[in-house]
Amino acid sequence: MPNAFVDDARNFKEDNPFESMMSRFDNAAKLLDLDPNIYRILRCPTREMTVYIPTMMDDGHYEVFVGYRVQHNFARGPAKGGIRYAPDVTLDEVRALAAWMTWKCAVVNIPYGGGKGGIVCDPHKMSLTELERLTRRYTAEILDIIGPERDVPAPDMNTNEQVMAWVMDTYSMHARHTVNAVVTGKPVELGGSRGRREATGRGLLFVIQEACKKFDLKPEETRIVVQGAGNVGGIGATLLHEAGFKVIGISEIRHGLYNPNGLDIPAALAHLRKHKTFEGFEGGELITNAELLELDCEVLLPAATENQITTQNVERIKCRILCEGANGPTTAAADEVLERKGVFVIPDILANAGGVTVSYFEWVQNRMGFFWKEDFVNERLQDTMVSSFNDVLSYAEKHKVNMRTAAYMLAIDRVAYETKMRGIYA
Structure with missing residues (x-):
C-alpha cells in the first residue's frame, strides 16, 4: 500500500511521531485486510x-x-x-x-x-x-x-x-x-464540565486497575513509576496513591524523585507547587529522568511527552505493564522490543482517552443546556474506560495481537465501516 506521507518503513525517522503513527496504522490495516480504497482515504488528513x-x-x-x-x-x-x-x-x-x-x-x-x-x-x-x-x-x-x-x-x-x-x-x-460548545476544557462557570480537569488521570487509574485485575496484582503490592507531574501525571499519581497503589517514582522537567517504599504523593506535589522543583523534598531521593524510566516496577506510566521510550533505552525498561499517559511516548521501533520482553502495553489511544471522553460529555451538556454532577461524570467515565479496555483486550485475544495493534484494528475497523456506509461524495 503506497503512502504519500511515509517513506519505506526501514528508512523512517524514529522520532517523527507522524511516521510512527502511520507505521502502526499500516500494520493494523494489513491485518484487517482493509479495502485499498478505504486505506487511501483514512491514511490522509x-x-x-x-x-x-x-x-x-x-x-x-x-x-x-x-x-x-x-x-x-x-x-x-x-x-x-x-x-x-x-x-x-x-x-x-x-x-x-x-x-x-x-x-x-x-x-x-x-x-x-x-x-x-x-x-x-x-x-x-x-x-x-x-x-x-x-x-x-x-x-x-x-x-x-x-x-x-x-x-x-x-x-x-x-x-x-x-x-x-x-x-x-x-x-x-x-x-x-x-x-460555549465551540471548545471543551473551559472553566465550569463558562459551561465547562465538572470532572474534566481530572479526567485523563482518572481514566488512567481505571485502565491500570483493569490491567492489574488481569495479572492478579493487588494495589498495595503494585509499584508504579510516573513520568510527569502535570495535569496528567500529577493527577494520575494522586489518584493512584489514593487508590492504594505504591507510587515509587515521579518526575518533573528537571528531576525524578524515587522512594522504593512509596512516595507521599500529595506532599511531594505540594513541595513541587511551592518550590517549582523536587529538590529539598525529604521523602525521596533525586534521580535523573532517564533513571526514572528504567526503575524496576510493575507499572510504568509515561505522562509527559512523545518519544520517551525508544531504541536507545527500551532494553533497560523493567516494567510489567506500560500505560501510556502521554501521546506517543513509545516509538514504533521500540514496540517490537517491548513485545519480545513480554511487556503488556496499554496504548495511548486507549489509556489517555479519559480526557476526550469527558470533553465529549462537556460538549453534550453544552448542547442540551443541562449540566451533570461530578459523581455522574466520573461514573460514566468509568463505564466508558472499563468497557473500552475490555473491548480492546477481547479484540487482542481474538486476533492474537498485542493491545496496541488491537486498539488500532478496532478503531480503524469502526472508522472504515462508517466511511464505507456513508460512501464517498464525488
Missing part, C-alpha cells in the same frame, strides 16, 4: 491549515507566529482535538496527533473524528496579554473551519481553561451570540 499570526508584543513591536490546525477525519462526527503552544511544534507532530485523535475517539466509541492544533511559540516567555492577543488572532484565522458541528478544540500542552475561554469568546463575538 482531510484538511490542513497553516496560518501566520501577527501579534503585538507588550513593547509595541510585532512578531509573526506560525500556527496549524489539522482535521484528520469527519466520518464519525466533528473533528476533536487540543491546541498546544510550544517552540518545537511541527506540522508532522500536529498531523500525528490529529490522526491519533481519530483512533482514540473510535476506540472509546464517541462520535468524533480527529483534529489537532498548535502554535510555534514559547508561552513561558510571553505575558498573559501577549498570549491573549496570540490566541484571539489564531482563533480568528481558523474561524471558518471550527465550530460545534465542525471542529471542537480543547486544551493541550501549555494551554488551559483560560486559553479556551479566549477561543470561545472570540468565536462568539464573530457569531454575535455565545457559543
Whole structure:
C-alpha cells in the first residue's frame, strides 16, 4: 500500500511521531485486510491549515507566529482535538496527533473524528496579554473551519481553561451570540464540565486497575513509576496513591524523585507547587529522568511527552505493564522490543482517552443546556474506560495481537465501516 506521507518503513525517522503513527496504522490495516480504497482515504488528513499570526508584543513591536490546525477525519462526527503552544511544534507532530485523535475517539466509541492544533511559540516567555492577543488572532484565522458541528478544540500542552475561554469568546463575538460548545476544557462557570480537569488521570487509574485485575496484582503490592507531574501525571499519581497503589517514582522537567517504599504523593506535589522543583523534598531521593524510566516496577506510566521510550533505552525498561499517559511516548521501533520482553502495553489511544471522553460529555451538556454532577461524570467515565479496555483486550485475544495493534484494528475497523456506509461524495 503506497503512502504519500511515509517513506519505506526501514528508512523512517524514529522520532517523527507522524511516521510512527502511520507505521502502526499500516500494520493494523494489513491485518484487517482493509479495502485499498478505504486505506487511501483514512491514511490522509482531510484538511490542513497553516496560518501566520501577527501579534503585538507588550513593547509595541510585532512578531509573526506560525500556527496549524489539522482535521484528520469527519466520518464519525466533528473533528476533536487540543491546541498546544510550544517552540518545537511541527506540522508532522500536529498531523500525528490529529490522526491519533481519530483512533482514540473510535476506540472509546464517541462520535468524533480527529483534529489537532498548535502554535510555534514559547508561552513561558510571553505575558498573559501577549498570549491573549496570540490566541484571539489564531482563533480568528481558523474561524471558518471550527465550530460545534465542525471542529471542537480543547486544551493541550501549555494551554488551559483560560486559553479556551479566549477561543470561545472570540468565536462568539464573530457569531454575535455565545457559543460555549465551540471548545471543551473551559472553566465550569463558562459551561465547562465538572470532572474534566481530572479526567485523563482518572481514566488512567481505571485502565491500570483493569490491567492489574488481569495479572492478579493487588494495589498495595503494585509499584508504579510516573513520568510527569502535570495535569496528567500529577493527577494520575494522586489518584493512584489514593487508590492504594505504591507510587515509587515521579518526575518533573528537571528531576525524578524515587522512594522504593512509596512516595507521599500529595506532599511531594505540594513541595513541587511551592518550590517549582523536587529538590529539598525529604521523602525521596533525586534521580535523573532517564533513571526514572528504567526503575524496576510493575507499572510504568509515561505522562509527559512523545518519544520517551525508544531504541536507545527500551532494553533497560523493567516494567510489567506500560500505560501510556502521554501521546506517543513509545516509538514504533521500540514496540517490537517491548513485545519480545513480554511487556503488556496499554496504548495511548486507549489509556489517555479519559480526557476526550469527558470533553465529549462537556460538549453534550453544552448542547442540551443541562449540566451533570461530578459523581455522574466520573461514573460514566468509568463505564466508558472499563468497557473500552475490555473491548480492546477481547479484540487482542481474538486476533492474537498485542493491545496496541488491537486498539488500532478496532478503531480503524469502526472508522472504515462508517466511511464505507456513508460512501464517498464525488
